Amino acid sequence: MTKLTIIQQNDTHGSLELHHELFWKENQPELRKTGGFPRIARYIKDIKSQTDNVLFLDGGDLFHGTLPLVASKGEAILPALKKMGLDGWVPGNWDFAYGKEQLASLVKELPFPTIACNVKEENENQSFIKPYIIKELKGLKVGVIGLTYPYVDETMPASFSKGLVFSKGVEETRQCVDELKGNVDLIVLLSHMGLPLDVELAALVDGIDIILSGHSHDRIEEPITVNDTLVVQAGSSASFLGKLEITLESGKMEDYRYELVAIDESFPEDEEMSxxxxxxxxxxxxxxxxxxxRTESILHRMTLNEAPMDQLITDAYLNAYDSDLAFSHGWRYGTPVPAGDMTEYDLHTIIPTNPEMFTLEMTGERLMNALEKNLEMVFSRDPFKQKGGYILRSSGLFMSFKPYNPEGNRIQKLLVGGQEIDLKKKYKIAGAGKQLFKGAEADKTYHGVHAVDVIKQFLKEKGTFKADQEPKILST
Structure with missing residues (x-):
C-alpha cells in the first residue's frame, strides 16, 4: 500500500497577499480575508516535512493579474515562485500575455518543470513545451500531462499566440496516456481547459486517473467522477488549495480523500515568503x-450574467464617451473590493490589462449577432465550443435570453437605452482593448486613453459608486 498527497492551486492571477474573497451566506455575498503566497508556502512546507510523497502542482494563470506582475511582464513573481515548493505547472491563457519569447524566458527561470502537450511552435510541428513529466517518488511513479487553454489564438489578442499553434489536445492527451501506460502507477492531467471541457475530455480519453482542472475558477468540494477519472478544481486567486490524498494498492488507486482548503487567516505565514x-x-x-x-457596493465578479465590478467599468466607459452602449469583456479574475475607499492599485486589480479605449459603430443586426455569438461561447451544448469567460458586461443594454436555446436563437428581448433594438440603425459603442469585439478590429477608433484613467475620472466626478441592483441581463 502506497500513499500520495496531491496539492493543487490554479488561477492565482497575482493574488500575492491576504485579500478579500467572496463567499455566499444566506443568499448574500460575504467577504472574508483569505489567501496569499506566504500562507500557501508555509502550508506546503509543513505538509512536505510531515508527509512522504507530496506533489504540489499549479494549473496556470500564474504570471498575470495584478499590477506588479503586469508591469514587470511576469518577472516580479519569480523570486516568490523559486521558494514556493512547486513540482510542476501548466501555463494558462493569461501566461501567454507577454508573448512567446517572454513566456519562454520566464519558464527558464523556474526551478520546476513547465508542461503542455497541445501547444506547438508554428511551422515546426514541435512542442513549445514538454508534453509531460514523470515524477519518481517513494515506491511510486506518477505521470503528469500538461494541457493548456486550447483557444488562446481565438479568444485572446493576437500577440498572445504569435508564433504558436494551439489544439484541443484530445489526441495529444491520448498519445501521452499511451506512452505513460505501463511506465507509471498513476496518470494525472494538469489542465487549464476549464471544468466543462475537462469533464468532456475525461469521457473521451481512457486511462486518466485524475484531472486537476483550471481556468474556470470552480470551487469543487466533491470530486466529479467520469470514466473512472476524478476531476477536481481549486477555486482561484490563491484563496484555496485542493488537497487529494490517494491510497494505491498494487499500482491502482484504491481509495481517496479530497478537501477544498480555504486558506484563511488562521493559517500561519512563511516569514521568508512574507x-x-x-x-x-x-x-x-x-x-x-x-x-x-469610494464604493458603496462590494465589487465582485462572482455572478455569470452581470456583476458590480464590471458595472463600474462600463458605467465609466459610458460616462467618458457620447455613446449608446458600453461593453467590457466577461473576465473571471479580480479579487473583490469591499465597500469603502478604493485605491489606484484596486483599479489595476479590477482591470490589470488596462486596455486602450475605443469607440465603434455597429448596426443593430451586427450587435445582435455579436451578442448571440458571445452567448454561444458561454452556453454551448458542446463543451469544446465554450470559449468565453462570463457574458459580455454592458451598460445601456437590457437583454433577456434563454441559455439553452439553439445557437443564434437565445436572445428573446434586446433594448438599447430603453428602446427596442432597431436592426438597421447604427449604434455607437464604447469599449476597450483588442479582446473585446475581436472581429470588429478594423472598425474601432482607438483614443489613446486607457481604462484605469477613465475609471479614475469617473470616480472623481461621481465621488461614490453604487451598483444598480436592478438586473439588466436576465436568463429566462
Missing part, C-alpha cells in the same frame, strides 16, 4: 496609497 512579497509590492506603494474614490 519578506519576498513585501519587497515585490514595495515599488507600488504609491498606487496602493492613492485613494481614487
Amino acid at each position: 519578506g519576498i512579497i513585501a519587497d515585490l509590492l514595495e515599488p507600488f506603494s504609491k498606487e496602493r496609497g492613492n485613494i481614487v474614490g
Whole structure:
C-alpha cells in the first residue's frame, strides 16, 4: 500500500497577499480575508516535512493579474515562485500575455518543470513545451500531462499566440496516456481547459486517473467522477488549495480523500515568503496609497450574467464617451473590493490589462449577432465550443435570453437605452482593448486613453459608486 498527497492551486492571477474573497451566506455575498503566497508556502512546507510523497502542482494563470506582475511582464513573481515548493505547472491563457519569447524566458527561470502537450511552435510541428513529466517518488511513479487553454489564438489578442499553434489536445492527451501506460502507477492531467471541457475530455480519453482542472475558477468540494477519472478544481486567486490524498494498492488507486482548503487567516505565514512579497509590492506603494474614490457596493465578479465590478467599468466607459452602449469583456479574475475607499492599485486589480479605449459603430443586426455569438461561447451544448469567460458586461443594454436555446436563437428581448433594438440603425459603442469585439478590429477608433484613467475620472466626478441592483441581463 502506497500513499500520495496531491496539492493543487490554479488561477492565482497575482493574488500575492491576504485579500478579500467572496463567499455566499444566506443568499448574500460575504467577504472574508483569505489567501496569499506566504500562507500557501508555509502550508506546503509543513505538509512536505510531515508527509512522504507530496506533489504540489499549479494549473496556470500564474504570471498575470495584478499590477506588479503586469508591469514587470511576469518577472516580479519569480523570486516568490523559486521558494514556493512547486513540482510542476501548466501555463494558462493569461501566461501567454507577454508573448512567446517572454513566456519562454520566464519558464527558464523556474526551478520546476513547465508542461503542455497541445501547444506547438508554428511551422515546426514541435512542442513549445514538454508534453509531460514523470515524477519518481517513494515506491511510486506518477505521470503528469500538461494541457493548456486550447483557444488562446481565438479568444485572446493576437500577440498572445504569435508564433504558436494551439489544439484541443484530445489526441495529444491520448498519445501521452499511451506512452505513460505501463511506465507509471498513476496518470494525472494538469489542465487549464476549464471544468466543462475537462469533464468532456475525461469521457473521451481512457486511462486518466485524475484531472486537476483550471481556468474556470470552480470551487469543487466533491470530486466529479467520469470514466473512472476524478476531476477536481481549486477555486482561484490563491484563496484555496485542493488537497487529494490517494491510497494505491498494487499500482491502482484504491481509495481517496479530497478537501477544498480555504486558506484563511488562521493559517500561519512563511516569514521568508512574507519578506519576498513585501519587497515585490514595495515599488507600488504609491498606487496602493492613492485613494481614487469610494464604493458603496462590494465589487465582485462572482455572478455569470452581470456583476458590480464590471458595472463600474462600463458605467465609466459610458460616462467618458457620447455613446449608446458600453461593453467590457466577461473576465473571471479580480479579487473583490469591499465597500469603502478604493485605491489606484484596486483599479489595476479590477482591470490589470488596462486596455486602450475605443469607440465603434455597429448596426443593430451586427450587435445582435455579436451578442448571440458571445452567448454561444458561454452556453454551448458542446463543451469544446465554450470559449468565453462570463457574458459580455454592458451598460445601456437590457437583454433577456434563454441559455439553452439553439445557437443564434437565445436572445428573446434586446433594448438599447430603453428602446427596442432597431436592426438597421447604427449604434455607437464604447469599449476597450483588442479582446473585446475581436472581429470588429478594423472598425474601432482607438483614443489613446486607457481604462484605469477613465475609471479614475469617473470616480472623481461621481465621488461614490453604487451598483444598480436592478438586473439588466436576465436568463429566462
